Amino acid sequence: MDRPKADSVLVLSGLDPSGAAGIAADIETINQFGLTPLPIITLLTAQNTQKVESLEVTKNDLLEHQFKLIDEDIHFNTVKIGLLGSSSQIIAISNLIKNRKQLNIVLDPILISGTNENLSSIEIIEAMKAELFPLCLVLTPNLAELNALAPGLDEQAAVASLNCPWILVTTSDSSEAEIEHRLYHEAKLIKKFIYDKLPHKFHGSGCTLSSAISALIASGDDVDVACNKALQYTYQCLLNAKKLGKMQFHPNRTSSKLI
Secondary structure, three states, X not given: OOOOOOOEEEEEEEEOOOOOOHHHHHHHHHHHOOOEEEEEEEEEEEEOOOOXXXXXEOOHHHHHHHHHHHHOOOOOOXXXXXXXXXXXXXXXXXXHHHOOOXXXXXXXXXXXXXXXXXXXXXXXXXXXXXXXXXXXXXXXXXXXXXHHHOOOOOHHHHHHOOOOOEEEEEOOOOOXXXXXXXXEEOOEEEEEEXXXXXXXXXXXXXXHHXXXXXXXXXOOOOHHHHHHHHHHHHHHHHHOOEOOOOOOEEOOOOOOOOO
């Protein structure tokens, strides 16, 4: 399928002051693919590589104003969505997206931090499922997030319940030596991606992956090709990760070779 190309990706995501995840990861990644990120911050966080202590949600009227000003001035065909702060924010974002035709929406449903703090609520999860998932082209949940989005279901049934055409399920392991990611299209498993397991814990790998997918789709790649390339890029970022903080490693997005 030929997709119209764009030189930018609009990003709705949270601010991580450690620079490992969130909007900083999105900006670094999208830049690496030669595109310009258009960043709108959904919420501010107080966190580091060891813990998340507080969240402050962006006001809806400010977020809407930012989106509308960018939309009237700069062409973009892809929106990457990361951490979301409230059900009302989700409704505001869905209304903005509904009024803009032919957008590719890539959503990373961040529910739990890399240090296992809960970043969501039942209300946020239900609002995402009702308001945003039907508008999305790609979802990138990890296994824990998939289980939270569709509790009590096996993986295939969970994927089928989420009302999104493409879902890339990322996992932390498939054995002691490997990790396996699985790509579904219309609830059918179409490809497995297997990598050697790495020894460290990482902060921002999911943001890196979803932003890379967004950049590649914005550049015209089909979804399956974009997922494959983005996974390879993300793995290289993790192979070259940096230990800046006391706990999780930072993906090294600027030294990794593009696929």
